[in-house]
Amino acid sequence: MSFSLSEDHEAFRKVVRDFAEKALQPNIERWEREVGGLPTEAVNGMAELGLFGLTASEEYGGAGADLTTLCVAIEEIGRVDQSLGITLEAAVGLGINPIATYGTDEQKAQWLPDLVAGRALAGFGLTEPEAGSDAGGTRTKAVLQTNASGEAQWVVDGAKAFITNSGHELTSVVTVTARTGTNENGTPELSAIMVPTGTPGFVAEPAYRKLGWHLSDTHPLSYDGARVPEANLLGARGRGFAQFLNTLDDGRIAIAALAVGLSQACLDHSVSYALERKAFGQPIGKKQGLAFQIADLQVAVEASRLLTYKAAWLKDTGASVKQVKQAASIAKLYATEAAVSATRTATQVYGGYGFMEEYPIARFYRDAKVLEIGEGTSEVQRILISRGLGLPVE
Amino acid sequence: MKIVVCVKQVPDTWAEKKLDASKTLDRVSVDNILNEMDEFALEEALQMIAAHSGTVTVLSMGPDSATEAIRKALSMGADGAIHIVDDALKGSCAAVTSLVLAKALERIGDYDLVISGSEASDARTSVVPAMLAERLGIPQVTFVNKVEVDPAAKTLKANRITDDGYQVVEASLPAMISAVEKMNEPRYPSFKGIMAAKKKPVETLSIADLGLEADAVGLSGSWTKVNDSADRPPRSAGTIVEDEGNGGAALVDFLASKKFV
Ligand SMILES: Cc1cc2nc3c(=O)[nH]c(=O)nc-3n(C[C@H](O)[C@H](O)[C@H](O)COP(=O)(O)OP(=O)(O)OC[C@H]3O[C@@H](n4cnc5c(N)ncnc54)[C@H](O)[C@@H]3O)c2cc1C
Ligand SMILES: Cc1cc2nc3c(=O)[nH]c(=O)nc-3n(C[C@H](O)[C@H](O)[C@H](O)COP(=O)(O)OP(=O)(O)OC[C@H]3O[C@@H](n4cnc5c(N)ncnc54)[C@H](O)[C@@H]3O)c2cc1C
Numbered sequence: 164m165s166f167s168l169s170e171d172h173e174a175f176r177k178v179v180r181d182f183a184e185k186a187l188q189p190n191i192e193r194w195e196r197e198v199g200g201l202p203t204e205a206v207n208g209m210a211e212l213g214l215f216g217l218t219a220s221e222e223y224g225g226a227g228a229d230l231t232t233l234c235v236a237i238e239e240i241g242r243v244d245q246s247l248g249i250t251l252e253a254a255v256g257l258g259i260n261p262i263a264t265y266g267t268d269e270q271k272a273q274w275l276p277d278l279v280a281g282r283a284l285a286g287f288g289l290t291e292p293e294a295g296s297d298a299g300g301t302r303t304k305a306v307l308q309t310n311a312s313g314e315a316q317w318v319v320d321g322a323k324a325f326i327t328n329s330g331h332e333l334t335s336v337v338t339v340t341a342r343t344g345t346n347e348n349g350t351p352e353l354s355a356i357m358v359p360t361g362t363p364g365f366v367a368e369p370a371y372r373k374l375g376w377h378l379s380d381t382h383p384l385s386y387d388g389a390r391v392p393e394a395n396l397l398g399a400r401g402r403g404f405a406q407f408l409n410t411l412d413d414g415r416i417a418i419a420a421l422a423v424g425l426s427q428a429c430l431d432h433s434v435s436y437a438l439e440r441k442a443f444g445q446p447i448g449k450k451q452g453l454a455f456q457i458a459d460l461q462v463a464v465e466a467s468r469l470l471t472y473k474a475a476w477l478k479d480t481g482a483s484v485k486q487v488k489q490a491a492s493i494a495k496l497y498a499t500e501a502a503v504s505a506t507r508t509a510t511q512v513y514g515g516y517g518f519m520e521e522y523p524i525a526r527f528y529r530d531a532k533v534l535e536i537g538e539g540t541s542e543v544q545r546i547l548i549s550r551g552l553g554l555p556v557e
Numbered sequence: 558m559k560i561v562v563c564v565k566q567v568p569d570t571w572a573e574k575k576l577d578a579s580k581t582l583d584r585v586s587v588d589n590i591l592n593e594m595d596e597f598a599l600e601e602a603l604q605m606i607a608a609h610s611g612t613v614t615v616l617s618m619g620p621d622s623a624t625e626a627i628r629k630a631l632s633m634g635a636d637g638a639i640h641i642v643d644d645a646l647k648g649s650c651a652a653v654t655s656l657v658l659a660k661a662l663e664r665i666g667d668y669d670l671v672i673s674g675s676e677a678s679d680a681r682t683s684v685v686p687a688m689l690a691e692r693l694g695i696p697q698v699t700f701v702n703k704v705e706v707d708p709a710a711k712t713l714k715a716n717r718i719t720d721d722g723y724q725v726v727e728a729s730l731p732a733m734i735s736a737v738e739k740m741n742e743p744r745y746p747s748f749k750g751i752m753a754a755k756k757k758p759v760e761t762l763s764i765a766d767l768g769l770e771a772d773a774v775g776l777s778g779s780w781t782k783v784n785d786s787a788d789r790p791p792r793s794a795g796t797i798v799e800d801e802g803n804g805g806a807a808l809v810d811f812l813a814s815k816k817f818v
Contacts, residue, residue, distance in 0.1 A: 174628070174751050182745050213747035226749045 168472070172235050179239040182212055188243045194378055195526070200370055201331050201380040205247055209240070210281020215254055219263055223275035229479040230413055234420035234471060241424025242431075245530035246378030248421045249537075253327040253379075254278070256414035256538075258285030261338055261355065265398030265406050270357070274336060286329035286337040288384055289407055292322055296543050298340070298353075298404055303386060305341035305356050307393060315393040317343075317356050319365070323384040330367025330382035334360050337367075337384065340403045355403035357395040364389035375529035412491045414538050416478065419471040419494035422502035422534050425527060426464045429502075429509035432524060433457045436512055447512070456508050463505055467498035489551040496544035499534035506531040558611030558708045560602040561665060562635065563658060563673040563689070564595040566619045566626035570678050579776065580783040581648045582679060584620065591626040594674030596633070596743035598736040601704065602672050603634045603744070609708050612636045614665065618646060618657050624759070631754035632746035638759045639665070645764055648776035651680070655688035657774060660767035662693055668731055669708065675700050675735040683735075690733035698726050699735045706730070 168176070186208045194202045209215065217233045219225025226232075233255060241248030259278050262270060262285065277283035294300035303321025310316050319341055323329075329337045336359045344352035358365050367382040398406045437448030437457060447453050474490035482490075506528045510517035517524045535541045549556040568574055572587040602613045615630040617623050618641040627638045639661055646657065662671060671690075676683045683699075690697030698704075702723070703716040711730040716723045718737055746754075764774055772778055798807045812818045 171748075171751055171755075174632070175748050178632075178746050178751070212745050213749060217748055226747065226752070228748050228752075232748060 166469070168231065168235065172231060175232060176235050176239055179212070179214075179236050180242070182208070183239050183243040187240070187247060191244050191378070191523070191526075192520075199377060201246070201250055201328075201378055203332060205378070206250065206281060206284070206333060209247070209251060214240075214251055215259070215281035216279035218255060219259060219275065219279040223263075223271060224279045229475075230416060231472065231475040231479055234417060234475045237417050238420045238424040238427070238471075241421040242428045243424075244378065245421065245425055245527070245534075246376045248424060249376060249379050250284075250328065252414070252417045252421055253286070254281075254284050256410065256417050257287035258328060260410045260413060261287060261397060261406065262357075264410060265355070267394075269394070270397065274357075277335060282333070283335035284328040284331055284333045284380075285335060286326050287407070288323035288326040288329065288337050288339040289404075290324050290326070292324045292383070295324075296540060298407075299350065301340055301342055301351060301353055301404075303339060303341040305343050305354065307343075308390075310390070316390045317341075317393060317395060319356060319358060319386040319389040319391070321386050323386075325371070325381055326367075326384055328380050329384055330370060331380040334367070334380075336360060337365075338397055339384070339386070340407060343400060343403075346401070352401045353403040354400045355397040355406060356391060357397050358386070358389055358391055359395075362389045362391055373533075375526070375531070375533060377526075377529075411538060412484075412488055413478065415491040415495040415544075416471060416474045418534060418538050419467070419474065419491075419498040422495075422498035423464065423467045423471050425502040425531060425534070426460070426467055426498070426505040428523070429505040429527060430457070430460045430464050433460060433509050433512040440514075453512060457512065460505055460508050463501040467494075467501045470494040470497050485551070489548065492539070492544040492547045492551070495539065496541055496548065500541060502534055503531045558606060558609050558669045558706070559665075559667060560605060560611060560613045560670045560672060561662060561668045562595070562599045562602045562613060562615050562630070563671065563685075564599065564615050564617045564626060564630050565592045565674070565677045565679075566590070566617065566623040567592045567677055567679040574679065576783070576786055579648065580786060581776070584622070589622055589625065591629045592674055592677045592679075594676055594678070594736065594738060595630075597738060597740045598672040598674050599630055599633055599635060600741045600743040601736055602670075604741065605670075605706055609706065611669075611708075614639060614668075616658060616661055616665075617641070618649075618654060618661075620647075627759060628754050629746065631757045631759075632750040633744055634746075634750060635757075637757055639762060640759055641762045641764070641767070643764045643774075645771040645775045648779060649774050650779035650781045651682045651684045652688060652780045653774050653778050655685050655692055656778075657764065657767065657769065658685070658689050659692035660769060661762065662689075664762075664767065669711070670706065670713070670730060671695075671733040673733070673735045675737050686733060686735035693731075693733070696728035696732040697734070698728055698732065700737050701734045702737050702740045704734060 214236050216225035217228045221227050237248050237252050262274050278285050305317045305319045308318050336357050338355050338357045340353050340355055342351040343354040346352050364387045366385050371381050438446050440447050471494045474494040477490050478487050509524050510528050513524045516522050546556050566589045568587040569590050575583045577583040613635045615635045615638045617627055673686045698715045700718045701715045702718050706713045714727050717726050
């Protein structure tokens with residue numbers, strides 16, 4: 164039994180930490196002020212390091228690394244900035260993975276090389292203004308029609324909400340789930356269709372103004388008779404939702420890693436501030452009332468980290484789908500809720516300065532909450548965990 | 558082109574450095590890193606072979622733990638490494654370091670260019686590159702911030718930083734150059750690079766392999782010796798100048814008294 168990552172993982176962690184601290188950290192505040200969205204410069208830096216291609220196969224320019232390696236990268240980027248961490252997570256988990264897993268050879272050859280190299284970004288649009296947790300409520304529809312020159316095309320109509328990496332200058336394609344018919348039992352037939360940026364009728368509306376994740380790219384999308392070739396169907400017809408759920412397990416583990424990075428950042432900052440900041444003539448870390456909160460922070464970091472990397476390890480060592488799913492939901496639920504508490508503690512340790520934008524703590528505080536929402540809310544994770552236990556939760 | 562890059566493992570720039578009982582630097586209790594200046598040297602070499610083809614070998618003298626710095630250089634893209642490790646080397650001064658490195662380079666033989674950093678961040682003598690070139694009998698161009706090589710004509714042209722500006726220097730190959738900071742932007746190793754590094758050849762040599770005797774190196778062979786050392790005194794409180802209309806003059810007097818102006 165071993166609780167340590169491999170030497171390669173640790174060597175890579177050092178590299179990513181070094182990169183995050185030197186190439187990203189000094190620019191975050193400026194990017195938040197001046198760019199106010201995803202800075203292409205930051206994507207280029209992560210791309211140069213090969214982060215977008217970590218788990219992709221070498222055939223498409225990837226490194227063929229395991230999920231644990233990706234988690235290490237996301238954790239270390241997330242320790243410095245959550246927006247850039249989610250950008251990487253979504254680019255790989257939602258952008259690249261569905262294409263790499265379900266794409267045909269032609270689709271992979273067309274899209275993966277640029278995505279893997281970080282020259283382009285892809286999004287995945289499941290959520291709609293009126294269908295989030297309940298993805299079965301999807302209203303966006305796609306109808307197969309033959310155009311004037313006799314080519315079969317999907318005509319997509321509808322809208323998506325909160326889609327990451329969907330409207331950036333680097334975005335090349337957004338895969339969307341859409342109703343393509345009705346199943347025998349009356350439920351909607353959902354399929355996944357790739358809609359390239361620039362397709363007439365497909366519009367990424369102006370980016371949302373968000374509480375946090377200011378450097379991540381999130382847009383509402385609208386589809387008004389957007390036509391794409393029939394061959395843009397990703398995976399099997401009618402399997403769109405099921406496929407998406409399958410790729411979500413990796414994503415949940417990766418989100419847990421993002422949360423671990425945030426909790427670790429809160430711990431690191433809190434310890435150094437508690438040693439440095441004086442009140443009543445002594446460092447505030449001398450006060451039990453404060454020190455104990457930081458002690459609890461470390462407990463939360465350690466527990467989150469173990470759950471997260473155990474889930475990644477299960478996935479990497481070929482554990483059963485059921486085991487991986489359960490571990491992924493447990494890690495995502497625990498690590499994200501721990502991260503939200505961790506930012507609350509860190510803000511408390513920093514006192515008034517914790518509320519000021521000149522320290523990273525305020526940004527962490529704003530960024531944390533969405534971790535409990537994206538890629539399955541905490542409630543959804545609890546539903547899944549309950550069901551995994553055999554409880555008949557609806 | 559065959560390029561050899563000299564790299565040194567040094568204590569982390571931010572670590573507090575201490576001397577051990579033998580008055581040599583305690584390299585065990587601190588985090589060690591690849592000397593940052595050497596990353597510029599390596600990056601330059603990697604760019605040269607990308608442009609002109611060839612191989613990059615890293616050469617390092619240092620204890621066992623220096624394998625970490627060597628591994629980093631290999632994961633950045635060097636093709637192979639030579640690591641000189643021998644207990645007898647502990648405490649070697651710059652003159653001895655250059656002797657050992659020169660022996661290793663003579664053993665390599667057919668190199669076209671040797672690139673080093675212009676300063677190691679621990680001892681900071683900046684003399685190893687010059688001593689090394691002298692021992693090898695090859696042209697040296699130190700403190701270089703820009704260089705172009707012409708492998709066919711076997712020449713190089715380099716900008717050499719001086720106190721007043723820079724000199725443009727030409728030299729024939731094989732030659733030795735030492736790189737200054739900001740010469741380029743050293744790459745980060747990729748995960749692929751880290752994995753590939755494990756399969757790259759690292760040749761370990763002892764001083765016997767280089768035909769050197771134990772008493773020619775280390776503390777006994779060194780030309781310099783540390784007799785005594787003292788901790789840096791704590792910072793004094795400083796002088797506070799109250800500005801009563803004469804603040805400017807008081808500042809100038811202070812600077813003049815310290816011979817700053
Ligand atoms: C910044 C950001 C980026 C995002 N990026 C993407 C993306 O790239 N692609 C994408 O498809 N989606 C994306 N999302 C959407 C995200 O996945 C959804 O917001 C999330 O799944 C919740 O859906 P909803 O917002 O519709 O909430 P709702 O489903 O309306 O839920 C509202 C509340 O009700 C609770 N709830 C719902 N059903 C139940 C139940 N059965 N039992 C108990 N409680 C329940 C929820 O947990 C939640 O607390 C993103 C969201 C954000 C904020
Ligand atoms: C007064 C004094 C006392 C010292 N005492 C000791 C001591 O007791 N014990 C001890 O360990 N050291 C000691 N040193 C340090 C020792 O002399 C140097 O570490 C060593 O000789 C290299 O010199 P440098 O670090 O100044 O290299 P520099 O000349 O500053 O380095 C320039 C470049 O040369 C190359 N280079 C330097 N060293 C190596 C190497 N080992 N392998 C490969 N390339 C290299 C690198 O490319 C480097 O960037 C002492 C130094 C001084 C000034």
